[in-house]
Amino acid sequence: MPPRTGERSEGLDTATIEALVAEHSAALHRFARSLAGGDSHAAQDLVQETFLRAFEKRDTFRGEASVGTWLHRILRNLAVDRIRRHGREILAEEVEEKWRDDAYTVDGQAVVEQAETREELEEALLRLPFIYRSAVVLHDAEGWTMAEVAEALDIGLPAAKQRLRRGRMMLVTALAGGAERLASLTGVPMRCWDVRSRVSDYINGDLPMAERAVLERHLQACPTCPPLYASLVGVHDRLGDLRDPDTVVPPGLTDLIRQLRGPAKRAV
Structure with missing residues (x-):
């Protein structure tokens, strides 16, 4: 659940911002790490930038949302600027089309085994388009309510529910693909x-x-x-x-460079 420190207060002073760093760092780092595909360095950069941006905008906080929600929204917006769609992301429409097909299924045991491995779970999350990834992480990993997710992502409740539904389906499909790929690597040394x-x-x-x-x-x-x-x-x-x-390179310049380097060492 998003913390409630500073709720309904207008503006935040420097002392309050410093207290927020201690109180919210862990939760923000978890959120950032999930959005960054498990990259701890990228997550740390996002969290630091989030607090810097919060300090810059401290006078604009009006208490319309909790401080925790406000900080998560800042971090999400920063991540949107950094994270770009790439070829490894799966398309929501294609996955939903698969799930509409009565013949579509996955190996449930293999999917769950994949999800139990943190590396594989983070890799699968990274394949979700950002808008769905953030909804899944906030609701299923951080335990936020749908209303809180909608508020943090600045969307309506029906849109938040749709993103969570699609995100969950895409995550299962991504994990299933990872399981099939691992099966094809049986006997191959090293990950x-x-x-x-x-x-x-x-x-x-x-x-x-x-x-x-x-x-x-x-x-x-x-x-x-x-x-x-x-x-x-x-x-x-x-x-x-x-x-x-x-x-x-002009001959004169070559000679000058060699002079600046000094005399070549003679072989012993």
């Missing part, structure tokens, strides 16, 4: 994120030989990681092409 988070070190030649071997086995068997790896390598190589050779 995809473990590989993707190490690819940069792999490209740089910084991975120990044992890890390199496991990563390479994953790339040979995984259906999704090789195109990502190929893209990273390709972009890396193209960036290297931007480096101008000495032949396109």
